[in-house]
Amino acid sequence: MTSQLFAICFHATRPSDLARFWSGVLGWEPDDGPDDGIAILPPDGAGFRIRFVPGGEPRTGRNRAHFDLTSASPEQQRQTVARALRTGGTHLDVGQLPEEEHVVLADPDGNEFCVIEAGNAFLADTGVIGALACDGTQAVGYFWSKALGWPLVWDQDQETAIQSPDGGTKITWGGPPVAPKTGTNRLYFELALPAGADRKVELDRLVALGATRVDTGEGDGDRVMLLDPDGNEFSVRAPR
Numbered sequence: 001m002t003s004q005l006f007a008i009c010f011h012a013t014r015p016s017d018l019a020r021f022w023s024g025v026l027g028w029e030p031d032d033g034p035d036d037g038i039a040i041l042p043p044d045g046a047g048f049r050i051r052f053v054p055g056g057e058p059r060t061g062r063n064r065a066h067f068d069l070t071s072a073s074p075e076q077q078r079q080t081v082a083r084a085l086r087t088g089g090t091h092l093d094v095g096q097l098p099e100e101e102h103v104v105l106a107d108p109d110g111n112e113f114c115v116i117e118a119g120n121a122f123l124a125d126t127g128v129i130g131a132l133a134c135d136g137t138q139a140v141g142y143f144w145s146k147a148l149g150w151p152l153v154w155d156q157d158q159e160t161a162i163q164s165p166d167g168g169t170k171i172t173w174g175g176p177p178v179a180p181k182t183g184t185n186r187l188y189f190e191l192a193l194p195a196g197a198d199r200k201v202e203l204d205r206l207v208a209l210g211a212t213r214v215d216t217g218e219g220d221g222d223r224v225m226l227l228d229p230d231g232n233e234f235s236v237r238a239p240r
Contacts, residue, residue: 002149005048006192011055012109019052021107024087047168065187067113070123070130080115129169136173140230143210181231189234197239
């Protein structure tokens with residue numbers, strides 16, 4: 001059985017504060033379940049959760065992944081930006097041009113994210129998190145399409161994007177040049193298997209697709225850490 005995207009995880013210096021920020025910006029509710037760490041859930045319960053785990057390593061360069069938030073109108077874009085700033089976000093200059101209409105911000109831990117202008121056709125009907133935009137190769141886009149069973153919805157000029165068959169957030173990779181990886185990623189995927197699935201079989205499948213098993217010291221028996229073909233960390237939870 002194919003793994004599902006259970007969570008997008010943030011290594012956070014103050015997990016509870018970062019959870020409070022993203023809960024306020026997205027309107028997602030805290031998870032009251034038994035899972036470790038702090039998580040927030042989308043209102044409809046569909047798709048992935050966002051989980052915040054302790055991680056005090058200093059940032060070295062820009063993140064390899066960031067959220068693109070959608071806007072239904074110019075007013076909604078302004079409201080989202082204002083809400084983020086009130087909650088502890090800041091404006092961020094990453095070299096964007098004056099004529100570009102998206103707004104680049106950072107959360108209280110310095111993680112970049114964008115509030116996209118209204119009318120963006122690529123992110124239409126995706127939800128409040130239109131995309132997780134990643135720095136990565138075409139090969140890693142192909143890997144994640146097969147790993148999650150999500151079809152490619154963009155594959156051009158070595159840029160790729162995938163989306164769940166059920167819709168929702170797209171995951172995109174911008175193609176070359178890909179900056180060298182330095183240190184542990186701030187954001188990583190956490191996969192989960194349906195109850196009764198054989199995790200060893202799934203781990204073998206992911207390795208056959210191009211993943212590498214690693215011992216990062218973060219595994220607790222419930223999760224196994226791996227690297228995707230671009231060297232990005234991800235974990236696979238034991239079935240529950």
